Structure formats: structure tokens, C-alpha cells
Amino acid sequence: MLEAAIEGLQSILTPHSLAMMSLGVFIGSLVGFLPGIGGPTTLAIMLPFVMVMKDPVTVIALLVGIDAVGNTASAFPSILISVPGGAGSQATILDGYPMAKRGEAARALSASFMASLVGGIVGPLILLASLPILRPLVLAFGSPEFFVLTLWGLAMVGVLSGNAPVKGLIAGILGVFIATVGLDMKSGIERFAFGEPYLWEGISLILVALGIFGVPECIDLASRKSSIAERHELGSGFKQGILDVFRNLWLTVRSSAIGIWVGFLPGLGSSVADWFAYAHTIQTEKNTENFGKGDVRGVIAPEASNNAKEAGSYIPTLAFGIPGGTSTALILVAFTAVGINPGPEMLTTQLNFTFAIIWTLAIANIIAVAFCMAFVKPIARCCFLPFYTIVPLILVFVFIGAFAANFNYYDLLLLMVFSALGFIMRRHGWPRAPLLLGVVLGTKMELYLWLSYTRYGLEWLLRPGVVILFILLLASVLYPVWQGRRGGVSRVAEAV
């Protein structure tokens, strides 16, 4: 194992590999910076080039480099213009954007990058430590366990609804309804597709996120006819942000752990790791009255977790050749093309490649953070630019992001629909985060419940994994209530 680790490191530390990694980081950062266009699009662009490469280490350095850092740079649009930079940076908006409006963009950005750095290093470390138990770990999860996990995710709707739980639940239900659009695998029925093949594959999450979060803020900006930052000063935020992470180091590490554990669940992790971390923070931290109004912890937690989750998504990939998400699916194609066989060999005969991946995840994160930190101040000044320069560009990029998913003009129509919905929700004070969670988790919950019941009848309720997860779920829901009673701060009182 040690030899493979050293061999992996040596292969990554060559000038050629480092150059490819830096190129990957640059491309990944650029794309992460652009709203709506995420890692999957970039990897799709890179695929033709990569398929003609011969050297596996080059492919690892480039593609894993791109993948590892998309979430770092995607904090820029989330914080500066309230447009999700990617699926993993939605929760960051809730506190990041209010900070930018207060003139604390530099602080929010540097905190997010520092948190990303911690997440990006803790993630691979945990991955490394888990190597011996990877396979049994992945095998411990069946449909019943996945169901309880999705239920846990949906339980957070309550947390994310703040003091409007009823509205939050309704928004969550609406989100689930949106997610049901499309072809239902378990019955062969088109749901809410009205005979349109375009809708068979459902509505893409990024479309909903762009519409619900991105466009309404743009409208706000255009209506106010001012710049993003209501106060024109950067302050000494840059250093402050870095210190914030160290002051909240335990939170940062916890969020990274959440990121990697959620990230490793195939098909589930990518879009929810940041929400899990955010909700966990609200449930466990003290003095949470400023969450949603610009609390830096609301930036640190999701950013740490969404970088750690990248390492997590490699767990099923390395153990079984099962992609943990869209970007790992594309990476697998590239790996296959150069003769890296994802699967059990990654833990035996190809262990050196596994280590090369782990090292790349860590090193690429460091390079990315350094790169992004260098640009914090100049880019944060965007917040002072007049609205007529920002608004049209944001809108164009939002439309580009929407179009880039499927290259279909219908997506733009849907974008308009969700923008209208997001605008109305924002105007009337309806929480939007639960809607997104509903979209992500709703049908998965339905599916896993269906599979559990069809396969096991009611016996699935007695599976040890299910029981343990249920207990953890209840603990996480009840803990803040218990803490509230002990601490003397009553959430019930706050809501009245």
C-alpha cells in the first residue's frame, strides 16, 4: 500500500502532470465561475480531447483536476450575484449573497475558499482512511437504507423553512411534484409530460435552481437600479474570512465529513451535500438568528462539504466502478478509453492510480484555492459595478447555463416559468430552499420506498441499517429542540 501511495504521488508530481493539473484547475475554475455551467458540461467538452490521450496519469491529472475544483470557484456567482454557480453551491447563496450586499463580499469569498481548502483536504484524507472498508461500506446500503437517507434529507425542509414551516412544507411538496414530471420507471407512465418527449427525462435541477434563485435576484437588482453592494467598501474582509474558518474549525471539519459521507451515496450526494451541511449547522450551532441574513458560518459549512463530497463520489467509483455522479460518470468513460479499469482492480493491481486520484484531489484543491484567492479582491469589486453592466451579462449567462444542459429551447421556456415562480415566492416571502430539496429528493424517496416495499414487503423496516439510520435521523431532528430547551432560547418563542 505504501509503495502504491508513493508511486501515485511521484507520478503526479512530475512537471508534466502538475502542468496538466494546473490546466485542469484553470478550466474547472473558469467554468465553476460561470453560473449554471457545471463540471459535467466541461467534462463533456474535454471528452473528445481526452479520448486521444494515451497516458493514464495525464488523464487523471487533467480530469480529476477539473472535477475537484468546480465547487470552489462556483462560490463566486453564488455569493456575488446570487446565481448558483453549480449544483453544489446553492446553499451558499442563502448567507453569501446577503454578505455581499452588506459590502462583505471579500470576507464571504475568502471564507468560502478557505473552507473549500479544508474540505478538499479532509475529504481525500477520509477517503484514504476508508480504503480498506470501501467495498463493505458501499454494500451496506440497499434501497431501504437509501429511503431513510432521503427521508432525512426531506426532514431538513423543516429546518430550512425558518419560521415559516407551513410555507416551507408546501414549497417542498411543490418541489416533489416538479420532480415527478417525466417518465416514471416503475410504472412506465409519463407523469405530467402531456405527450411531450422533451419532458420525459424530467426537469433538470440546475434549471430550477437558476430560475428560482438566479433570475429573481437579477430582477431585484434591475428594479433597484443600483449595484449589488449597497455599501461601496470591501473592508478588511479578506483576512477576516480566513480567520473565520479557523475560528469555526470544528464546524468546517464536521461539514467536510458530512460532505464525504453524503457524497459517497451514488446518485444522491452531489446536489444535497451542501444542504445537509447547512441544515446541520443550523441544528447544532448556537446563535443562529442571523442565518439567512449573512452569517459567515452559512457560507463555511456548505463550501467545506461540497469540496469534500468530490472525494466521496469517488468511493463507489473506486470500489465498484459505479459513478457517484455525472462528472465521475464522464471520468469513467475517459478512464476506460486509456485503459484504467474502474472496479475492484483499483484497489488491487491499479492501486497506484487510485492514489494518484487521491493526491490529485488534494493538490488540485490547494492550487485552486490559491488561484481563486488571488482573484478575490478584483472580482469582489464587481459588486460595485453599476447594474446596467451586471444585469444583462448575468441574464445571458443564466440563459446559457439553462441551454447548456440539453441544448433545447424548451429549457429556456421552463427557465422563464421558474423565474416567475421564484419571483413570486420571493415577493411573498415563501422559502425557496425547501422547493429545491423537494426537487432533488422527492422522487428518489418515492422510488426507494417503492423498491423497498416491492422487494421486502414490510420487513425492510426491521433491517439493522434502517433502524440505525432512523435513530440518527430522529436524533438530528430532536437535538436542536433539546438544545433549545436547555439553552433557554426557544425556537417556538422566536416564531411567534
Next chain:
Amino acid sequence: MNLRLRLSHLGVAFIATFLWSMDSVDAIAQGNKNFYQGKTIKILVSSNPGGGTDAAARVVARFLPKYIPGNPQTIIQNMPGGGGTIANNYFYANAKPDGLWLFQDSSSGLGNFSRGGSHIKYDPRENLAVGSITRGGSLMMVSKAAKPRLMDPKAKQVVVGDSDGIRTWVSTLVWAAEYLGWNARFVYGYPGTQELQLALRTGEIDIWGTSNAKLVRDFMKEGKHEILFQHEEVRRPGFKDVPTFVEVLGEKKPKGASWEAYLAWSGPNEIDKFLVAPRGTPDATMANLRQAFVQMAKDEEFKRQATNFFGDAWRTRTGEKTQVMIREVTTISQEAQDFLTKIRKKYGLPTGEKRQ
């Protein structure tokens, strides 16, 4: 005129005709070489980047131009959605028969066409096939612990897992349950291959079919599963000791509408990933493209890449053969269609009727 003279005249005439036709072919080839030089062929793909159809398209896109006179460039255009319907509709309506438009589709495009509906605005039988790559039929894996229950009607039913219940290999197990009395039930709805693989490993499902030989070998190495049969015409290399489904059926193989229905369901798999040009593409262009496809299939580097992606049981079919097969799998008598609907209902599977 004596015979010798006549024969020699004939011979000269023959040779002259031969040479003239060679010149013509050469002229066409030259013409086509000039045609493709500096040009770009667009290959429309009915799936997202990274999917199986996309991988097939990219491998073909890399090697096919080498053998087309003029060595054109190729670019891939992805148009996912509707299980291939969107791309099919688009290609049918917009593709120009100028030799610069090609379409990489998969058997789901044929399946959707057969199932019908108002949203189907294409006819795959009108496209002109350049060639196809089939990854090999599925290998049916069963967990060793569950296998004894398969033949025992009193035991707990063996669980077959699938994504949407209409995969072509599912047909084999349905017919096995019907005609061999196999004690199986079907659970479907799994989002994809990854989840199914995991479910087989954890024991959530007992039987699953996949054509990915590498994956099957991984499972065999782990020792908890064995292969029941293969969904193939002839035994795949590397799996010579595994019987085909037809061999397993033996004398119990049904005839008439039942077998026709079986072929209609399982047939498209044989075609798998196929490349077509739009209707109206000139014969000479088609000849070039088809010839290039055949030559590409012999290219060593292509073979290596294809094996990387598709395992070792992949094979190609010529455009002409693919064309015939497309027509065959999209034609089914009403009696067979009714039988298909009935048997699917019996085993709790989607009926494949027209969608709403």
C-alpha cells in the same frame, strides 16, 4: 466469324467494360474524395455525453474518417431526451442527404418507434444504415444462493431486477418463467446500471442481465454468482461453456405468435448501436460510407478501443445487414402484439402499449 475471334472479342469487350467500370468507380471515388476533402461530417447522438451510445459514436467518429476517401473531420452533436425520440425526430425532419449528416442511435429508438404515439415523428426504416456495433448479448447472472429456488415453485420467488422492465433481456426470463416454469418475479424501477449492480451485490435482487463481460467476470471472481445463460445467437468467445437461451429452452421453445412476440421484444438488442444516414443519401456516398465502416472494423486500434469500451464480445454488422434487421424488428403482427401485451401483464411488467 469463328468462335475464337468471338470469344476474344467478348474477352476484350469484357475487359474493356471492366476497366471502364473501374474507371467509373474510380471516378466516383475520386469525385467523392474531392467531395469529402476538407469537409466535416456531423454525427448526431441520441444520448448525453458519457452514455453508451455516445461512447460508440465517439469511437466511430475517431476511426471512420480514416477510411472515407478525403478523410473528413467529424464532430459529435449530442441531443439527448425522450429516450432518443427528440434526436430521431430532429434527424428525420432536418438532416440533409448530402453525406455530411449521420446519426448514431440505439435500439431504444427502434423500441419507441414500435410502441408508437403521437410524439413519434420519424420512421427509422427510411434511414440508410451505415453499420452497427453490437456489444454482445446479455449474460444472465444469478446468485448461487437463490438458484435452487428457481426450479422450486414452493420456494420464495427469485427476484429479477431491472430499470424499466422493458430491457430486451427481460424477455428471456419472462419466457423462461412461462415455458420452463421458473419461479421468478420481477422488480423494476431501479434508476440505472449502477444501482442494479449494487442491488445484485447486496442480494436485493437475485438475477440481473448485462452485456458487460468485464463486469460479469468481476462478479464471477467474487464467487457468489454464476451465469444462467447468454442472450445470444451463438455462444460468445470467453463464455463458450454458457448455454444460449435457445439452448436452454430446448424442446420447450414455443412457436407462432409467442415466438414472434419474443423476437419483437428481444430483437432490437441484436442491433444495439447503429449509424445511419438520412433517406435520399446518394448510392455512391452510401457505398463509400459502408465500405469505410467495414474497413474501420478491421483496424487494430479501433478494435482495441472498442474492446476497452464494449468488452470482448462486440461485433460489427454491415450497413446492408443492419438495414434488414431494422425492418425486421420494427414489424410485428397484431396477434403477436396482443400476446406480448398479455404476457407482460401476467408478470407485472409494463405493457409497452401506447403511452398517454
Next chain:
Amino acid sequence: MVLAGAIQISLEWPVRASIIILVLGAIGLALLIVQLISDTRNAASGKSSEALTMEAPAVKTDSRWGNLEIWSWIAAFFAAIHLVGFLVAAPLFVFSYTKTYGGGWLLSAALGATAGGFVYSLFNVLLHVPWPKPLIVLLIS
């Protein structure tokens, strides 16, 4: 209304497809009624609706027309994409908006060119997107 409509449609489906709609739809309708009652009570007693911690304050605009203006621009951009294609609509939109609200000629042109250049590089050069034909081309031919 949306929830009720969805429930209505889903009644025709087999149970395994419709159950989630029916169950959640019923809960959703019940919650909506609760919310409506709560809002009505608050309005009657003069309290503002619940303070939120997860949302920016509800958008306040000085004039009704503030939002309508930007919505018109967005709608026009959307229409332009269909009429003349994304490649033309993007730079046109950016240029027009910037110029209208205070940007100079140079700035507006530069930003428009940036937007157009980006769209072209990403979608044409890198992704080879099969653009649908713009309406104007269809109308002319």
C-alpha cells in the same frame, strides 16, 4: 389550484405512479388551507406575516413598473432568441440594455461582443450545438 390540478390528472394513473401525488397533494392542500387561515387572521389583526430567517426580505419596489420593466426586457430577450437565434440575441440584448440605462457606446459594444463571443466559443466551437433554425430564417424561406 396547481396542486388540485395535479391530483386530478394523477387519478388516471396506476397506483404505483400516482400515490405520491395523491398523498402529498392531500397534505399540501391541507397545509395551504392552514396557511390561508393563518394569513387571513394575521391580516385581520394587523400583524405582518411570519418573520423569516431563511429568506431575504420580500422585495419592495418603489413603483409597480420597476419589475415590469425588467420582465419586459427578459421577455424580449427570450423572444429574440427564437426570432434571430441565441448567437445574435445575446450580444444584441447586452448592448441594448447597457446603452439604454447609461452605458456609453464603447462599453455597451464591448460587453455585447463579450457575450456574443462567449456564446459562440462555447456552443459553436466547443460543443457543436445543433442550433434550431431561427424563426426569421423560416419566415424568409
